[in-house]
Amino acid sequence: MTTLRMRLAGTFLVLASLFAVPAFVQAQAVTQTAETQAALTPQAALDALMAGNERFLNGTMYERDLTEQVSITGAGQYPHSVILSCIDSRVPPELVFDQGLGDIFSPRIAGNFVNADILGSMEFATAAAGSKLIMVLGHTECGAVKGACDNVELGNLTQTLSNIAPAVYATQIEGPRNSQNAAFVNKVAHNNVAMTVQNILDRSPVIAGLVESGDVMVVGAMYDVSTGKVTLVDAD
Ligand SMILES: [Zn+2]
Secondary structure, X not given: OOOHHHHHHHHXXXXXXXXXXOOOOOOOOOOOOHHHHHHOOHHHHHHXXXXXXXXXXXXXXXXXXXXXXXXXXXXXXXXXXXXXXXXXXXXXXXXXXXXXOOOEEOOEOOOOOOOHHHHHXXXXXXXXXXXXXXXXXXXXXXXXXXXXXXXXXXXXXXXXXXOOHHHHHHOOOOOOOOOOOHHHHHHHHHHHHHHHHHHXXXXXXXXXXXXXXXXXXXXXXXXXXXXXXXXXXXXX
């Protein structure tokens, strides 16, 4: 005879299975330790970031005790990922991926390109500190990309923007090739991400070796400033 309690228990099990999250996606915030970092694959690190962006989009971010995370991470850090992003105030990676203290290395530079110093920082993050994923995160409506599209010259910014110029030249599109053409700007930003991913592999034998051995993955992604959504950029 089926009791109400049994039926309720059965319903709960069905609901639980419907809402079950894959094993690689943590159901609550976990402060990274040597053990949790070692247990992650590069794909699991990527899945954790994309799941975090889903929480950000849905307004279901984890509640974190940052003070507790300070004490847990005080003796050492074991971040799972490196996210190279723009300085744009609308794209703070810890927020848009719902990450806490000790979760990600976060190099930022206008136009999210790489130079020797940023490559060195990425080599530290992966080869020395054990991170499994490098993500290059561009974004729509990027002021640095717009500046590069318009050949803006201003002090040291001229040199900064010259790093984005190859993506400007490589971008084919109908219509004006300046910042007034939003489609052009966003396509340049997209190409800049893909070219930066390739630059990392070409200019860092250390990282290329880690990718070859399967210890690290390098991916590109775009953040839409009007929606908050991150979309992976296919490697061309
Ligand atoms: Zn930007």
